[in-house]
Amino acid sequence: MPITAGLPSSVSYQARAEWREAGLIEPNCEAIRDYRLGRLQAQIDTAGVGALLMFDPMNIRYATDSTNMILWNHHNPFRAVLLCADGHLVLWDYRNTEFLTEDNPRIHERRTGADLFYFDRGDSVGNTAAQFAREVESLLTQHGEGSRVLAVDKIMVAGLRALESRQLTVIEGEPLTEFARSIKCEDEVKAMRCAMHSTEQAVGRMREAVEPGMSEMDIWAVLHYESIKRGGEWIETRLLSSGPRTHPWFRECSHRIVQPNEIIAFDTDLIGPYGMCCDISRTWWIGDENPHGELIDATRIAHDHLTHNMALLRPGRHFSDLTAAFHKLPDNCQRLKYVWVCAMNGR
The missing domain is CATH 3.40.350.10 (Creatinase/prolidase N-terminal domain)
Incomplete structure (x- = not known):
C-alpha cells in the first residue's frame, strides 16, 4: 500500500482504512510543515x-x-x-x-x-x-x-x-x-478531522466494552489501547470516574468497580494521530433501569446549553459576540463550572 507523502509512521493502516470509509481526506504533512514554519517566521518578523x-x-x-x-x-x-x-x-x-x-x-x-x-x-x-x-x-x-x-x-x-x-x-x-x-491551514484541519475520527472510534470500542463489574481502570485502558493502535500517542489526564465519584469533577480514574445502574463520565484528553489533541467529554448510563430525575435534569441542562451555543456558531462571528450571547447556566451550576471552554462543553 503506498504511503501518503509525509505520513508519520505512527499512523496505522487501520486508522487510514477507517478514514477512507468515512470519506475523510488525509492531510499533506509536507504542506503542514511548510505552513507552520511560515507561521513562526512571520511572528519572528512581526516581533x-x-x-x-x-x-x-x-x-x-x-x-x-x-x-x-x-x-x-x-x-x-x-x-x-x-x-x-x-x-x-x-x-x-x-x-x-x-x-x-x-x-x-x-x-x-x-x-x-x-x-x-x-x-x-x-x-x-x-x-x-x-x-x-x-x-x-x-x-x-x-x-x-x-x-x-x-x-x-x-x-x-x-x-x-x-x-x-x-x-x-x-x-x-x-x-x-x-x-x-492559533490559525490552522487546510491540511491541519484535515489532520484534526482524521484524529477526531480515530478518537471517536476508540470511544465507541470503549462503550461496547463497558459493563457493570469492570473497574474504572479496566474501562479507561480500553480507550488507551484503541487510541494507540490507531496512531494515538498518549492521554493527558486520567479523567474517568463512575457513580458517586463523578461529582464534583476531576477525580482521577481508580480501581472502583462500576455498579449496575449508575453513570460513567470521562474526558478523552488524548493526543491522537498527527499529534492532534482530541478532547471529547461523555457521560454514559450503565444499566437497564431508568436514571433518576436529578440525572435527567442535569442532562437536559447540558443539552440546552450545547444546542443553544452551537446554534450561535457561524463563520465570521467575533468571540466577543459569542460570549455575550452564550447560554447562561442555572445558579446551581455556577460554582463548579469550567471557567474556560465550558460554553461548548456541556458541563
Missing part, C-alpha cells in the same frame, strides 16, 4: 527579534514535526530549537540521536547540549548553560539579521542567566508560538 528559541516540546514539534521521548522531554527539557530571522533552524537533541531527524530537510544543523537541568548535568549545569549561551549568541550573530533580541518560550533558570550574561535581550517567546499556532 522584530533575531531568533525564537523554543524548549517546549509542543513548540519544537510545531517547528520541526519531530519528537524524541516526548513525555520524558516534557519534564526533562533536553531538546531545543532556534529559528533565526533569516530562516536558519538549529535543533539540539539527545546525544547520539541525530539520526532521528536526518531525513528532515527543514533542520539545517543538529547539535547536543541543551539539557540545562540538574538531573542530567548536576553541579556543572552552569558550565553547560554557558556553552549553550555562547552557541546561541554565535548563531544570532550569523543569522539574526543584526538583532540581539531573543524570544524564548520556556527555559531553565541557568539557561536564562547565561543568555542574559551575553548581553542578549531575552523576551517572552510564548506569545509568538501561541499566535502562530
